[in-house]
Amino acid sequence: MSNNESLKPLMFAGTGSDVGKSIIAAAFCRIFxxxxxxxxxxxxxNMALNSYVTPAGLEIGRAQAVQAEAAGIACxxxxxxLLLKPSSDHTSQVVLHGKPIGNRSAYDYFRKxxxxxxxxxxCDAFDRLAQAYNPIVMEGAGSISEINLRDSDxxxxxMxxxxxxxxxxxxDIDRGGVFASVYGSIMLLNEEERKLIKGILINKFRGDIRLFQSGVEMLEKLCNVPVVGVVPYYKDIYIEEEDSVALQTKNRQAEAGKVNIAVVLLRHLSNFTDFNVLERDPRVHLFYTNNTDxxxxxxxxxxxxxxxxxxxxYELRRNGVAQTIVKAYREGVTVMGICGGYQIMGMEVCDPEGVEGEIIRLPGLGLLPVSTTMLGExxxxxxxxxFLDxxxxxxxxxxxxGNTVTSEAAEVIPLNSISDGQADGCFVNERCMGTYIHGILDNGAFIDFLLKPFAGKMEHKEFDFASFKEEQYNKLADHVRNHVNMDVIYQLMKSND
Incomplete structure (x- = not known):
């Protein structure tokens, strides 16, 4: 079925960060x-360390890649x-149209x-998109009422x-204070801004929604804006989260009866979506930790x-995790590094030009016969x-x-052969390897290879992640559709007001 009727764009803005805007936007991409x-x-x-590469080889926020997938299109x-990738508490790498244009402090970035x-x-990017797609499902950032940043928003x-x-x-009603957050967000806007707010969506509701009907009526009377839906909290739908806030809810310890896979909880961990497939694989118990025990x-x-x-x-060496990983490998544990983790597993990491900061050189874990030099590009x-054969x-x-090279004295087997003829990564044995390729663990064949030494612990068969994701997008769309007044949404989007 194809529908060519033109719809006005729909923006999901928030009373604050982590209220669920990204997931709601993904739901509406699938609904439309x-x-x-x-x-x-x-x-x-977008501000996030979780990024993704488009088919053109350019970088965007992972949340928009997920939403594009929900919409059934390439990102x-x-x-x-515009993507901001925090590199410290005060600075971020600025990525414009998929390419880094430099590092900026928050103060410099938000100046007029x-x-x-x-x-x-x-705005030009939006205009190009609006020429090709219908409708555009927009997402705001943080709170709509950061009045000190109004002029630079x-x-x-x-937008x-x-x-x-x-x-x-x-x-987000789950965090409490929903009346104050909604009313306060709207009242802090000026008169022209308030006219843009056409609906309120209450997200992450727990309990019997019928008991909140009086709350809906109070909000509508207070704000003079209709409540278009109250969406319940869910536990049985799995959609990629936007940023590292989600890491706070991840598993943190081992479990009996499955293949236990520990992701080292780095301070500046990025692209944790690399492990989403493993997290859903019934053969695996995946957990995040920096606890040596x-x-x-x-x-x-x-x-x-x-x-x-x-x-x-530096932190892994300081807190004893580096030594623990090396000891675990010597005692039979499989160790694999991805991207920065691959660099860390080598003999040394050098940064003579200070691309990352003030540390010029550090010895790596010494598990792979490779060395890395940081580069600006x-x-x-x-x-x-x-992979392999x-x-x-x-x-x-x-x-x-960064450029990673192998030791001249070592006979190194690349882990992967890329279709353009280049080699990637390093393979020492089935328990020690590294790669620059994110998403390698999205491939069922590679997961089967990684888990093969533990066949005796596994009761389940391989896992079809592509079908699983499609099922989750449809479940999310059904969940949101069932709790949002779609007639009102479509009336808004078809209106010329």
Missing amino acids: LQDGYHPAPFKAQ HTDMNP EGREELRKEV LVNLP ARHAQANVILVA ELQKADIILIPGTKSTLADL KITRQVDFN SNVVCHGYEIHM
Whole structure:
């Protein structure tokens, strides 16, 4: 079924961060797809360490890649033209149209000077997207009522005004204070801004929704804005989370009866979505930890990507985790590194030009006969590859700064052969390996290879993650559709007001 009726853009803005805007936007991308439209997601500016590489080899926020997947389309930088990747508490790498343009302090970034140039870039990206897709499902950032940043805001109501979008204000009732957060958010807006708010969506409700009907009526009377839905909290639908806030809810210890896989909880951990498939695989119990005792209980230790390889390597040496990983490997545990984790597993990591910071050189874990030198140029690309002697074509992506070379004295076997003829990674044996390829663990054939030494512990068969994800997007769409007044949503989007 195809529906060519033109719909106005819909923006999901929030009373604060982590209220569920990204997941709600993904749900509506799938709902509109189901209803015969050709939707696309858009977030002018995203701040996250979890990023993804588009088919063109450019970098965007992972949340918009997930939303594009829910919409049934390939992701593009126009869906997230501006990405901020925090490199410290005060600075971020600025990625514009998929390419880094430098590091900026928060103070410098949010100053008024130069904001109009960035505003034009994000507005132009939206305009291009709106020419190709219908409707555009937009996402705001943080709170819509950061009044101290009103003049420099690129992503919330100024963007909605440019797009002529209807704004739905999303509030998280689970954290408490929903009346104050909704009413306060709207009252802090000026009169023109308030006119953009066309609906309120209460998210993460627990309990009997009928008991909140009086609350709905109170909110509508207080704010003079309709409540378009009350969406219950769910536990049985699995959608990728946007950023490291989600790590706080991950498993933190080993479990009997399965293959226990520990992801080392780095301070600057990035792209933790690399482990989503393993987290859902019924053969596996995956947990995140930097506790030395818990690491020793693992069958497999995975060292993930990081935004600051040297800083995290320094911390691993300081807190004893580095020594624990080496000891665990010597005692039979499998150790694998991805991207920054691959660099950490080598003989040394050097940063002579100070690309990452003040640390010039550190010895690595010494598990792989490779050495890394940090470079200023970032490599971003999607890749097709085969691992070892497998003839199965796998898919993944690279996002890294640094050049890794093998020791001249060692006979090194690459882990992967990329379709363009290049080699990737390093394979010592089935218990020790590293790669630059994110998403390698999204490939069932590679997971089967990784788990093969533990066949005696596994009762379940392989896991079809692609089908699983499609099922989850449809379950999410059904869940949200059942608790949102879609007639009102469509009336808003078809209106010329």
